[in-house]
Amino acid sequence: MAQGRLKRGHSQKLFERAQRALVGGVNSPVRAFQAVGGFPMFMERGKGAVLWDADGNSYVDFCLSWGPLILGHAHPRVLQKAVEALRKGSSFGTCHEREVLLAEEIARSIPSMQQVRLVSSGTEAAMGALRLARGYTRRSKILKFIGGYHGSVDSLLVQAGSGAMTLGRSDSAGVPEQWAQGTLSAPYNDAEAVHRIFKERGDQIAAVIVEPVAANMGVVVPQKGFLETLRQITQEYGALLIFDEVVTGFRFCAGGVQSLFGIQPDLTCLGKIVGGGFPLAAFGGRREIMGHLAPEGPVYQAGTLSGNPVAAAAGLETLRLLKTQKSYGRLSSLTESLCRELGRIAESCEVPVRINRTASMWTLFFAEDPVTDYSSAQRSDVQRYAAFFRKMLEEGIYLPPSQFEACFLSVRHGTREIEKTLEAARFAFSSLRRAPTRRREEIKPVGV
Ligand code: KE4
Numbered sequence: 001m002a003q004g005r006l007k008r009g010h011s012q013k014l015f016e017r018a019q020r021a022l023v024g025g026v027n028s029p030v031r032a033f034q035a036v037g038g039f040p041m042f043m044e045r046g047k048g049a050v051l052w053d054a055d056g057n058s059y060v061d062f063c064l065s066w067g068p069l070i071l072g073h074a075h076p077r078v079l080q081k082a083v084e085a086l087r088k089g090s091s092f093g094t095c096h097e098r099e100v101l102l103a104e105e106i107a108r109s110i111p112s113m114q115q116v117r118l119v120s121s122g123t124e125a126a127m128g129a130l131r132l133a134r135g136y137t138r139r140s141k142i143l144k145f146i147g148g149y150h151g152s153v154d155s156l157l158v159q160a161g162s163g164a165m166t167l168g169r170s171d172s173a174g175v176p177e178q179w180a181q182g183t184l185s186a187p188y189n190d191a192e193a194v195h196r197i198f199k200e201r202g203d204q205i206a207a208v209i210v211e212p213v214a215a216n217m218g219v220v221v222p223q224k225g226f227l228e229t230l231r232q233i234t235q236e237y238g239a240l241l242i243f244d245e246v247v248t249g250f251r252f253c254a255g256g257v258q259s260l261f262g263i264q265p266d267l268t269c270l271g272k273i274v275g276g277g278f279p280l281a282a283f284g285g286r287r288e289i290m291g292h293l294a295p296e297g298p299v300y301q302a303g304t305l306s307g308n309p310v311a312a313a314a315g316l317e318t319l320r321l322l323k324t325q326k327s328y329g330r331l332s333s334l335t336e337s338l339c340r341e342l343g344r345i346a347e348s349c350e351v352p353v354r355i356n357r358t359a360s361m362w363t364l365f366f367a368e369d370p371v372t373d374y375s376s377a378q379r380s381d382v383q384r385y386a387a388f389f390r391k392m393l394e395e396g397i398y399l400p401p402s403q404f405e406a407c408f409l410s411v412r413h414g415t416r417e418i419e420k421t422l423e424a425a426r427f428a429f430s431s432l433r434r435a436p437t438r439r440r441e442e443i444k445p446v447g448v
Helices: 011-021 075-086 097-111 124-137 162-166 191-204 224-235 258-259 310-323 328-348 374-378 382-394 415-433
Strands: 045-048 049-053 058-061 116-119 141-146 183-187 205-210 240-245 268-269 283-287 354-358 361-365
Touching: 049 191, 058 415, 097 283, 097 310, 097 382, 116 124, 124 141, 124 240, 124 268, 124 283, 124 415, 141 191, 141 374, 162 374, 183 191, 191 205, 205 224, 224 240, 240 258, 240 283, 258 268, 268 354, 328 354, 328 361, 328 415
Parallel strands: 141 183, 141 205, 205 240, 240 268
Antiparallel strands: 045 049, 049 058, 116 283, 268 283, 354 361
């Protein structure tokens, strides 16, 4: 399908080629543009807030590689540290100083993470944290939230968000029934449902895993008392509380969402920003729990590239720059004014939207009612989102290719990028003004 007036030839040819060698032409489903139509752009380089594709088109980037690039693309200091490390070797498979420095920096920033295990992806971090929680509590069940996404972990691909939600199949084939049965789920923000589940099966639950601010249904913020309830009820029943801060860690502030709410989870998962755009993630918690992990304890977890020296160098420099630059306040207020203006433009074009924002992450839902959980997110008009996405793309604005993802700002987004985005939004929303709306539930499956 041709995509408007922008040159797309190289991307189109590359995508046709990619589809022969890579399943769906991608290495992660949500990149395939299935939710927004057309074919994906093949990005060639990024600098600051801007991406350039294979045809030379430039885009203000609000996806930022799904969150890691809070300092923008190709930050000179991050690259310099990574290259310095690389010149000494790409991987040793041994202990090295930089992994210790990064682990110490994480522990200083997030005191609940007294000890840390570095891994290569958020999926590994979630998988490791769950196995540790089961080994520590000697229980098997895990409670997650509908629309929560914690990576492609077998047992958590149950009513999952992100790409699973985007593709409309929130449970994955290939996960044995008995593994899925080990996962209980409740609606996000539904403290009552959590109480009911613990009342029935609390003594079997090893852990509750939650995105303390959800990003994988689109951004959904915790309602008053929700996180506090999870902390109280897990303590009452002897289950562990796991904060999946893969997206939120170092996004809002150095201490994560847990520092904003004053809640100490038992385990925390980190990813994305902590690796500075390199493959590095982490999980950690109190020594008393982490000590159950091999080689000290019986819970096995390992990885060839875990704590990779190049990734650790990039992650360490990223955290150090965030600490010295003190950019969180500016990031948050710039995002607030962007979202306020986007809402005003949508209203002036009589297009109903709901914008959920926390600090520098946000989602613009094509929804008339508040979005507070998976089912209200599901009621968004995904066709309209797709049309909006394509119009914004035409105007040089790159949003996540799915309604059920988060947008992010980097420290390199400035007035010029914001003005270009608002100009594009005026065009996109006015073109939507005429388009008929179709609420999600009105879209009947074929043959009904
Ligand atoms: P990775 O394995 O993709 O590094 O991290 C998994 C993960 C864990 N926890 C949370 C809260 C996450 O959001 C993620 C991954 N995020 C998605 C985007 N929502 C990654 C994009 C993709 O799957 O391609």
